[in-house]
Amino acid sequence: MTEARTQRELIEESLGFLFEAELLEEIIEVGKVKSLESDQILLDTGDDLLYIPFILDGAIKVSRDRDEEELLLYYIESGDTCAMTLQCTVRKSVSEIRATTIEPSRILMIPIMYMEKWMSNYSSWRRYILESYHSRMTELIETVDAIAFMRLDERLEKYLVDQAKLKGSLEIKHTHQQIAEDLHSSRVVISRLLKQLETKGRIQLYRNRIVLSSI
Amino acid sequence: MTEARTQRELIEESLGFLFEAELLEEIIEVGKVKSLESDQILLDTGDDLLYIPFILDGAIKVSRDRDEEELLLYYIESGDTCAMTLQCTVRKSVSEIRATTIEPSRILMIPIMYMEKWMSNYSSWRRYILESYHSRMTELIETVDAIAFMRLDERLEKYLVDQAKLKGSLEIKHTHQQIAEDLHSSRVVISRLLKQLETKGRIQLYRNRIVLSSI
DNA sequence: TCCTGAATGTGACTTTTGTCACTTTTCATT
DNA sequence: AATGAAAAGTGACAAAAGTCACATTCAGGA
Incomplete structure (x- = not known):
């Protein structure tokens, strides 16, 4: 009970300001919190995308790797999600990136089946998803800038x-x-x-x- | 009249398979077709985002430029849109990229105000937007790969x-x-x-x- | 056909980055 | 305090890409 209460509070604290109350309840109901140490791989290239991960606390780095070679793409922090996983609702797909914790982190895992439903029902969800995609695009472009121009x-x-x-x-x-x-x-x-x-x-x-x- | 008919046919041909009939009607109603020669700038870095552009025919290259230096990011073709412009519904913003025609092209311009409305009403629209974002992300990552690893x-x-x-x-x-x-x-x-x-x-x-x- | 500007070719050089083969330092254990 | 492994330092060299200055070639208009 205490554990569940703490979990609810944690989610409310990290995501509360993002979503309308009703959606937040659904999120709390269906999400599972996963705790990870630092330097754990949350998602690897080629993994099936079954969950949408929300970072509750801690920090994640997202990187691209091609045969043992790696390159940092961007970081995601509390309140963020990994936009590359959002696609999974539309078409089953596998990850093209690797996500690694760079601090002890707690991550809320939402089964992908809720994505489409929430997209049609909650404007706060739509807004959030679009914002996420756009932020990640912008960060990717910043990365391109760095590699290409610096x-x-x-x-x-x-x-x-x-x-x-x-x-x-x-x-x-x-x-x-x-x-x-x-x-x-x-x-x-x-x-x-x-x-x-x-x-x-x-x-x-x-x-x-x-x-x-x-x- | 003939002009209008041709326009309707053009839109139906390029976008018909993407959207449900009802949405297609709305698109035809509110969209304005813009014809551009080759090598015309459709959207430049810093421009206000007021329209969502759909490529009806032709082809566009999207590039990043930092003080006179340029770098090709990806191409968009018939049926595609420029994902970087989709953000504008959520928050007024300016372009971070340049879009240039590389062939004579016809582009359908949709005022951004319809974005949010269609997001809540049409699942085909939601699917399309998510797919667009994802494709562009994937292409951007491919570009990063090329610059970083090749x-x-x-x-x-x-x-x-x-x-x-x-x-x-x-x-x-x-x-x-x-x-x-x-x-x-x-x-x-x-x-x-x-x-x-x-x-x-x-x-x-x-x-x-x-x-x-x-x- | 001749001329001209744009496009392409080329050699010599520099800068940036990567690689190799080591040595030295540091810190956590015994 | 001794030691051993990981981390960091270093010199010499190689490769990739960029720069400069100039020569050559070509296509299309006069």
Whole structure:
């Protein structure tokens, strides 16, 4: 009972301001909360899409991978969903991306069958879905911008700033190897560029830890 | 009268199979057909989004541009719409992309005010909007893949093949300069790589014209 | 046919990024 | 405190892509 109450409160807190009361009740009724540690794969390339995941708390990174090579696409946070999964209502399909927790996270899983029903019944749902798609498109385009128009050192700095904003801290606890994977580069190159950023006074380097001078 | 009849037939032919009859009638009633020559800008970065454009015939390329630099994102064809414009119902916004005709095209312009109404009334409309968003997302991801994971010579070959498929012809009537812009590279580099492709027997080069050996 | 501007070709060079083969540092265990 | 594995640093080199300056070629109008 306590557990159920807590769950209701959690959902109300994260999603309450997004949906009308009636829909929220339905969501609470049919959704299952899943708790994940950091660095767990929530959804992998090729997985069947059976649920629409809503992030209640924590944070997720969405990345593309092609034969072992990876590239960070965007992050999703509390209140967001993964737009790539929304398609499943229309046509059964599999994931084209990988979603990984980057913090301990709680995720509300809604079976896809409710998607179509809610689309016709709730304007708040329609609004939410369209907003989600649009945000994700915009973020994807921002990613394209970065890869196409920026040099790696600029992308690296942007990456560090984005991370800091996301975590709300100037301290980034990543190894150079992890950063290299997110940016689809190599560890040696990232180490080199980080050293340059340190020389320029933008960051301080420690083992497993980078401290940004400012955002 | 003849003009109106032709217009109705055109819309029915391009969009008829997508929407239920009743919605199609509404579309025909409120939409305005716009005819554009090749290489006309339909929508530019920063433009207000007031209409949802449906491609009736012809073809459009959608590209991102940042201070004079350009990058091709994807193409849209008959029956498609530009997903980036769909957001406008929810929140007034401006375009983040540029849409340019690459063939003489006819486009049906629907005032955005109908979007929300149709979303609640027509399941075919909902399905169409979701499908559009998803297709565009998928294409954007494909573009990200290309930029992130492929070398320029591979991207160039993919570009030529895509063009050929789009136009339904092995002959591509572009200057090296135009290709360089779409791929966000420089003319000299593209000329060099095209020469390599010719040496490998993949293409034949002429002035203003490239002929693919096979798709 | 000749001329001209646009399109294409080319060599020499630079910058950016990636790769390889190591060494050194750091931190958490014994 | 010793040690061992992971993380980070480093020099030398290679590959990919971009830049510059100029030469050549072509297509279409005068």
